Amino acid sequence: MSNATDCQPLFAAVPAQEAKRGSGSWHFLGRVSRLPFRAAKGARCHPFLTALFLLVLLAGSGAGLWGYASHQWRGAQSALNAERPDEARARLALCLRVWPRNPEVHLLAARAARLTGDFPAAEAHLNRCLELQEGATEGVQLEFLLMRVQAGDIDTLAPALFRLVDQKHPESSMILDSLARAYIHRLRYKPAYGCLSRWIEAQPTSAKPYYWRAWALERLNNPKAAKLDYARALELDPNLLPARLRVAEMHLEDRMPDDAQPHLEYLQRQSPDDPRVRARFGIYHYLRGNAAQARELMEPALAELPTDAPLLITLANLDIQENQPERAEPRLRAALRADPADTEALFALAAALRLQGRTQDAADTLAEHDRKRAALARINAILKDLTDSPTGTADNDAELGGMFLEIGRENVALYWLERALERDPNNARAHRTLAEHYQTKGDLPKAEAHRRQARAPATIPTPGAGTRPAP
Incomplete structure (x- = not known):
């Protein structure tokens, strides 16, 4: 054991005068280089103090990590409530490292993964919950059900889930x-509207269901009611960016830039770096006839929003106005790659092709525009009525599927065709459409199977068959 006289303070300082002695900095550096050895010697001489110091250091680090993880946990919950599941997953990554055996953390991680559409990750987290809790809790069972609903198994599970809502389940919202x-x-906007109305009844001061119900009302061709719901959502939450952005867009679509202006200015103050806000301000200036300001805002936004249809179409229209149809054409084709049924893009493309002297291409594009416009009108009528x-x-579902393919x-399209066959397995229209579809795709066995089904004699339906009331 070392003599007490050999022991130095645990982290002895280098005397200031020694730093100035001898050859100056070389002597000083030599003393500094011996600090680790002094520390080791001090640790041998003062084991209790060393252990205490390390314990305090570790406790401080652990407390800091715990506190930071708790901050990330609260941030993940807030991100999910604000519909930012990607952010929630990033925050939960640390929580899972700090609390890898906490089923509550895995359950929230499963929910965040489900909302981003990552079903394998969601299922993995839920299975981990089953292991940690040695069985399925009510929360885990519910999350499994909601994952199946999101994957498409709606009609089978909706009645049981509505019963939970009727029983005032804490997760009804x-x-x-x-x-x-x-x-x-x-x-399926009608049952969506019903769900959202029930949510509003349960939570009349929540802005989110008003926003989503307004979105559904737009698809049900009721813009007047949609605007009322958007307005109510903004009363409850003035900072609800998607609702305010959509109200501004509706005014711009109606060519009413003055009504859009206050909403755009609010959005600019709230989120000045959002490219969607800059893009819509560009559309505002385009409608006001300020071409230079419009292009100055829209061109940079396009780099961040390469598939944004309103932005692409407005820039293309500006190109056409300035007699630059060659610039307009690729913008419009990009919009059509994102949505082949965008009739506004097709109409503008026909104009761009005509300006280039490609009259036959322009005529073909205009014919496609007319055909798809008629198909969309029929689709909207079926969806609404x-x-x-x-x-x-089932025949309505089959017709809808065929038109979506068109x-x-x-x-x-495949969803509606499969739904038609769930309601009526012998529906000839659905089988014929699927046979043609798979023939085009080169899947000859599937095409032949549906062709045989289409030729099979139809059975007499039982009363009420082929109808399914909305939940």
């Missing part, structure tokens, strides 16, 4: 939110 989003994703109504039939929306 989340249940109605998830159901409404699933219906909206599949263009027949879908999810007592008079709706305008280039394959995923939505």
Whole structure:
């Protein structure tokens, strides 16, 4: 054991006068280089103090990490409430490292993953909850159900979920939110409207259901009621950016830039770096006839919003006005790649092609515009008047699927065709449409299977078959 006389203070300082002695800095650096050895010697001489120091250091680090993780946990909850699931997942990554065995953290991580559409990650977190809790809690079971709903299994699960809402389940708002989003994703706006109305009844001071119901009302061709719901959402939450942005867009679509101006100015103060705000301000200036200011705002925004249809179409129209149809054409084709049924883009493309002297291409594009415009009108009529109504039939769903294929929306088309066959497995119209679709895709076995089904004799439907009232 070392003598007490050999022991120095744990972290002995270099005397100031020694730093000035001898050859100056070389002597000083030599003393500094021996600091680790002095520290080790001090640790041997003062083991208790060393241990205490390290314990305090570790405790401080642990407390700091715990506090930071708690901050991230609260931030993740706020991000989910504000519909920012990607941000929530980033924050929860640290929480999962600090609390890897906490089922509550895994449950929230599952919810965030589900809302971003990452079902494998959501399922992995839920399975981890099952392991940690040695079984399924009510919260885990509910999250599994909502994941299935979001994946498309709506009609099977909706009755059970509505019963939970009727029983005043504490997560009723989340249940109605998830159901409404699933219906909206599949263009079933009537049941979505019903879910959102029930949410408003349960939480009349929440802005979010008013915003989503306004969105559904627009699709049900009721812009007047939609504006009232948007206005109510902004009364409850003036900083609800999506609602205010949509109100500004509606005024711009109606070519009423003066009515859009106060909303755009509010958005600019609230979120000055948002490219969507800059883009809409550019459209505002375009409608006011300020071409230079419009282009100055829209061109930089396009780098961040390369598939934004209103921005692309407005820039293209500005190009056409300035007799630059060659610049307009690629913008419009980009908009059509994002949405082949964008009739406004098709009409502008026909104009751009005509200005280039490509009369036949312009005529073909205009014919496509007329065909898709008629198809969209029929689609909107079916969605508004027949879908999810007592008079709706499997044949309506099959017609809807065929029209979505016609305008280039394959995923939505397949959903409606499959739904038609769920309601009537022998529906010839759905089978014929699917046979033609798979033939075009080169999937000959599927095409032949549906062709055989289309030729099969139809069975006599039982009373009420082919109808399914909305929940």
